[in-house]
Amino acid sequence: MELFELTAHELSEKIQSKEISAREVTQSVLDRVESVEPRVMSYVTVTRDQALAQADVVDAKIAAGETVSPAAGIPLALKDNLCTIGVETTCSSKILRGFHPPYDATVVEKLKSAGSVFVGKANLDEFAMGSSTENSALFPTHNPWNLDYVPGGSSGGSTASVAAGEAVWSLGSDTGGSIRQPAAYCGVVGLKPTYGRVSRYGLIAFASSLDQIGPITKDVRDAALLLGAISGHDPMDSTSIVRDVPDYTKALTGDVKGLRIGVPKEYFAQGVEGVIADAVRAAVDKLVSLGAIAEEVSLPHSEYALPTYYILAPAEASSNLARYDGVRFGHRTARATSHIDLFEKTREEGFGPEVKQRIMLGTYALSAGYYDAFYLKAQQVRTLIKQDFDKVFEKYDVILSPTAPTVAFPIGQKTGDPLAMKLSDVLTIPANMAGIPAISLPCGFADGLPIGLQIMAPAFGEEVLLRAAHAYEQATDWHTRRASL
Amino acid sequence: MSNYETVIGMECHAELLTESKMFCACANEFGGAPNTRTCPVCLGLPGSLPVMNKLAVELVLRTALALNCQVSRDCLFARKNYFYPDIPKGYQISQYDDPIGHSGYLDITLEDGSSKRVHIRRVHLEEDTGKLIHAGGNESEVDYNRSGVPLMEIVTEFPPDLHSAEEARAYLEKLRTILVYLNVSDGKMEEGHLRAEPNLSIRPVGSDKFGVKTEIKNLNSFKSVFKGVQYEVERQSALLDEGGVIRQETLGWNDLRGETYHMRFKEEEQEYRYFPEPDLVPLHFEDADIEAARAALPELPDAKRERFVTQYGVRPYDAAVLTSSRPTADYYEAAATDGVDPKAIANYVTGELARLINASNQEISQIKITPAALRDLIVLRDSGKITNGVAKTVLEKMFETGQSAQEIVEAEGLAAVDDEGAIAAEVDKVIAANPDVVAKILAGNDKSMAFLTGQVMRATKGKARPDVVNRLLAERIK
Numbered sequence: 001m002e003l004f005e006l007t008a009h010e011l012s013e014k015i016q017s018k019e020i021s022a023r024e025v026t027q028s029v030l031d032r033v034e035s036v037e038p039r040v041m042s043y044v045t046v047t048r049d050q051a052l053a054q055a056d057v058v059d060a061k062i063a064a065g066e067t068v069s070p071a072a073g074i075p076l077a078l079k080d081n082l083c084t085i086g087v088e089t090t091c092s093s094k095i096l097r098g099f100h101p102p103y104d105a106t107v108v109e110k111l112k113s114a115g116s117v118f119v120g121k122a123n124l125d126e127f128a129m130g131s132s133t134e135n136s137a138l139f140p141t142h143n144p145w146n147l148d149y150v151p152g153g154s155s156g157g158s159t160a161s162v163a164a165g166e167a168v169w170s171l172g173s174d175t176g177g178s179i180r181q182p183a184a185y186c187g188v189v190g191l192k193p194t195y196g197r198v199s200r201y202g203l204i205a206f207a208s209s210l211d212q213i214g215p216i217t218k219d220v221r222d223a224a225l226l227l228g229a230i231s232g233h234d235p236m237d238s239t240s241i242v243r244d245v246p247d248y249t250k251a252l253t254g255d256v257k258g259l260r261i262g263v264p265k266e267y268f269a270q271g272v273e274g275v276i277a278d279a280v281r282a283a284v285d286k287l288v289s290l291g292a293i294a295e296e297v298s299l300p301h302s303e304y305a306l307p308t309y310y311i312l313a314p315a316e317a318s319s320n321l322a323r324y325d326g327v328r329f330g331h332r333t334a335r336a337t338s339h340i341d342l343f344e345k346t347r348e349e350g351f352g353p354e355v356k357q358r359i360m361l362g363t364y365a366l367s368a369g370y371y372d373a374f375y376l377k378a379q380q381v382r383t384l385i386k387q388d389f390d391k392v393f394e395k396y397d398v399i400l401s402p403t404a405p406t407v408a409f410p411i412g413q414k415t416g417d418p419l420a421m422k423l424s425d426v427l428t429i430p431a432n433m434a435g436i437p438a439i440s441l442p443c444g445f446a447d448g449l450p451i452g453l454q455i456m457a458p459a460f461g462e463e464v465l466l467r468a469a470h471a472y473e474q475a476t477d478w479h480t481r482r483a484s485l
Numbered sequence: 486m487s488n489y490e491t492v493i494g495m496e497c498h499a500e501l502l503t504e505s506k507m508f509c510a511c512a513n514e515f516g517g518a519p520n521t522r523t524c525p526v527c528l529g530l531p532g533s534l535p536v537m538n539k540l541a542v543e544l545v546l547r548t549a550l551a552l553n554c555q556v557s558r559d560c561l562f563a564r565k566n567y568f569y570p571d572i573p574k575g576y577q578i579s580q581y582d583d584p585i586g587h588s589g590y591l592d593i594t595l596e597d598g599s600s601k602r603v604h605i606r607r608v609h610l611e612e613d614t615g616k617l618i619h620a621g622g623n624e625s626e627v628d629y630n631r632s633g634v635p636l637m638e639i640v641t642e643f644p645p646d647l648h649s650a651e652e653a654r655a656y657l658e659k660l661r662t663i664l665v666y667l668n669v670s671d672g673k674m675e676e677g678h679l680r681a682e683p684n685l686s687i688r689p690v691g692s693d694k695f696g697v698k699t700e701i702k703n704l705n706s707f708k709s710v711f712k713g714v715q716y717e718v719e720r721q722s723a724l725l726d727e728g729g730v731i732r733q734e735t736l737g738w739n740d741l742r743g744e745t746y747h748m749r750f751k752e753e754e755q756e757y758r759y760f761p762e763p764d765l766v767p768l769h770f771e772d773a774d775i776e777a778a779r780a781a782l783p784e785l786p787d788a789k790r791e792r793f794v795t796q797y798g799v800r801p802y803d804a805a806v807l808t809s810s811r812p813t814a815d816y817y818e819a820a821a822t823d824g825v826d827p828k829a830i831a832n833y834v835t836g837e838l839a840r841l842i843n844a845s846n847q848e849i850s851q852i853k854i855t856p857a858a859l860r861d862l863i864v865l866r867d868s869g870k871i872t873n874g875v876a877k878t879v880l881e882k883m884f885e886t887g888q889s890a891q892e893i894v895e896a897e898g899l900a901a902v903d904d905e906g907a908i909a910a911e912v913d914k915v916i917a918a919n920p921d922v923v924a925k926i927l928a929g930n931d932k933s934m935a936f937l938t939g940q941v942m943r944a945t946k947g948k949a950r951p952d953v954v955n956r957l958l959a960e961r962i963k
């Protein structure tokens with residue numbers, strides 16, 4: 001196996017035992033980027049020199065006998081909606097072209113001090129709005145398992161880079177499934193933490209009450225490691241929770257005896273392809289064979305999660321995206337004759353159609369006369385969705401379901417059918433509504449494309465979530481398969 | 486007299502006396518080169534998030550309690566969405582439902598001595614905007630130093646209790662006094678730290694319908710509030726008398742010309758799309774928090790005034806003057822300690838000392854005379870060591886140099902002359918030098934006696950006690 005194919009924990013062991021150097025690992029990944037990037041197109045920006053310099057710092061520390069963190073020397077891709085000092089941060093939007101943040105996101109700061117090696121900024125649907133990375137205003141990213149297919153979205157660049165060996169692991173953001181759905185499509189592990197577990201400071205907001213940064217990795221152990229490295233209270237983010245960060249790898253015991261699994265019938269209903277439902281049921285059976293107990297449960301309000309999401313997320317987005325006005329940063333129209341004109345033309349030129357549509361939707365939902373019927377009602381439904389989960393978690397430790405109703409689809413297939421596109425997030429949105437952690441991991445293949453298993457747990461139940469995911473993963477070999485490019 | 490009744494609502498904004506801004510660590514200061522007190526948060530850069538300044542919340546809570554408000558146990562912050570270059574995020578973080586304080590009141594005293602209760606609808610916390618500077622030509626520049634400075638909004642209840650320019654000014658003055666007492670705001674209207682925006686309408690006396698209201702901005706002193714409201718009442722009255730129509734508009738006040746000017750019409754309700762701010766967690770006050778804040782409130786002007794009357798025996802009018810500012814009241818109390826006549830101190834603080842302070846354009850907190858030094862001066866005078874006239878001269882010297890009364894009296898030989906013989910000698914000299922005046926007095930012109938007294942005082946440099954001089958003169962000219 002080539003170095004770029006290994007997991008972070010495998011590489012970290014070799015780096016720390018001086019079997020290999022961080023520079024060798026980084027070079028291997030950079031070479032891989034050079035050879036496959038023209039076909040996969042994961043990255044908006046590759047920070048080659050920075051990566052090598054960071055690797056050298058780690059090697060020097062190890063040579064000096066210093067102890068380094070498990071993230072030290074491991075090449076990582078950052079979704080390009082995470083602010084990085086001095087490195088252009090675009091959100092894959094024309095409106096942020098030329099924006100070089102004067103500060104690092106808190107997660108970036110944490111990983112920098114952990115000795116992480118930053119390979120580059122990964123492509124996404126513009127402002128994280130989309131499910132295929134086709135809404136990137138720059139270029140689409142391709143699925144490493146089949147280059148004619150989408151990688152999913154919106155963290156498609158982050159998941160494709162890991163699946164293609166262009167990064168050992170990566171960070172994405174998940175507002176309605178943007179980590180888990182592309183992780184499922186690309187056959188990697190993607191974890192959306194509990195809302196408040198990871199600081200959002202420096203994550204360019206899409207929908208503030210739903211956004212959460214999380215790890216995208218090749219296996220569950222790596223997810224546990226990377227989650228531990230980015231979690232914790234941040235005084236810069238009022239919504240981040242004061243709570244100790246456990247060593248998540250300690251949860252990976254392999255023991256699921258007596259684990260109570262809820263299988264929500266609504267998540268296997270129409271729209272979910274048979275091959276997906278079968279693979280997920282087989283995964284449930286596998287865990288049962290390991291000693292877990294599985295029962296059918298009901299999450300009756302989850303069916304309203306998608307329409308609710310398409311009121312709340314655009315409402316918040318319409319306000320979050322108001323700051324892109326051409327006054328202080330990013331694109332500014334050259335044709336302005338007044339303030340209002342400056343705003344209108346800058347935004348007209350800078351935003352893509354999906355972003356504009358969501359701003360319109362959100363503005364409408366918040367307008368006088370519609371607020372009660374839309375925004376307020378959606379908040380009430382959100383509470384009901386959350387209560388469904390609370391009820392199930394009284395009796396069950398985790399909930400298992402498919403991550404997405406289908407496997408990846410061909411590029412261009414759903415761009416003309418926005419509803420079909422949005423339905424690919426129907427099974428991931430409820431966890432964002434409830435603020436609970438959820439993970440996607442590979443559980444099979446259909447037509448050579450990966451299938452994702454979703455495991456959800458109660459708020460701050462990352463440990464039981466990882467334990468269940470890890471036990472399943474270790475009993476199967478899906479996670480060892482690599483896309484051939 | 487006017488056939489119209491004036492109805493005034495008042496919206497006030499006070500910049501809070503916090504060290505840092507409302508959501509970031511940038512300094513909350515006045516002035517400075519443009520955009521030097523900014524960071525990703527107050528510039529609204531992508532990815533930045535607000536973190537609430539606890540002191541700002543405390544200051545608003547303090548004000549709400551001092552204004553007799555109910556406190557919302559749970560309050561949310563809300564985004565007020567609109568586009569303007571001076572609001573960096575495209576929304577202002579403010580409060581909408583459940584402000585920190587609501588349903589309060591403030592009692593004001595009018596010039597005729599009557600008092601009035603002004604009901605207050607809400608007291609809430611929000612962030613200030615930046616400042617748009619028209620740079621000439623087609624260019625504008627924005628200074629974000631003020632962006633994110635914590636701002637408190639205080640709005641009077643509807644229907645309004647204020648009905649005249651005098652009432653509007655009295656309300657503002659009282660409000661300012663309280664804010665300064667609470668150490669919540671420096672109350673400087675000239676610098677825009679306290680801003681008042683009255684909205685007013687008139688209606689025929691006896692009518693139960695409200696007229697169309699206009700709002701006045703750019704009022705940067707109590708005087709301009711008074712004049713602006715008066716001007717607008719007259720403008721509206723004249724317009725209605727002519728059969729004209731008042732339009733809902735925002736007016737600016739031009740202080741130099743003493744008139745308002747049109748800024749914009751407000752007939753269309755602006756759509757702000759308020760919704761709860763998801764980047765902040767809701768505020769929650771426990772009863773214990775509120776009671777602790779209430780207990781920590783300083784004595785407010787009304788209570789202090791009453792106490793001064795009963796404790797020090799000063800006249801109600803003097804008590805009102807002494808308590809009109811907290812530094813003055815504190816100064817007074819520090820001087821009016823045991824062993825001195827508190828009324829005499831009150832006379833000096835509201836009289837001679839106030840005159841000197843005004844003339845030198847200082848604040849009482851800046852002067853060189855300490856309360857203890859003033860007290861010593863009064864003690865010196867009341868013990869007869871110096872005359873009343875000399876005391877005033879000594880006060881001026883003290884004000885100038887910061888020396889003690891004792892030092893000045895000794896250095897300049899200003900002690901009262903106790904030796905009656907010495908005074909008698911001067912009296913004799915004056916009588917001898919002014920035979921014509923003596924003649925007038927003997928002819929029954931008593932006023933001329935004051936002239937002779939003045940001559941003796943001058944000769945003794947004020948050190949002779951006037952009662953002694955008068956007695957000796959009277960004894961001799963009989």
Ligand SMILES: [Zn+2]
Nearest residue numbers: 509511524527
């Ligand atoms: Zn700042």
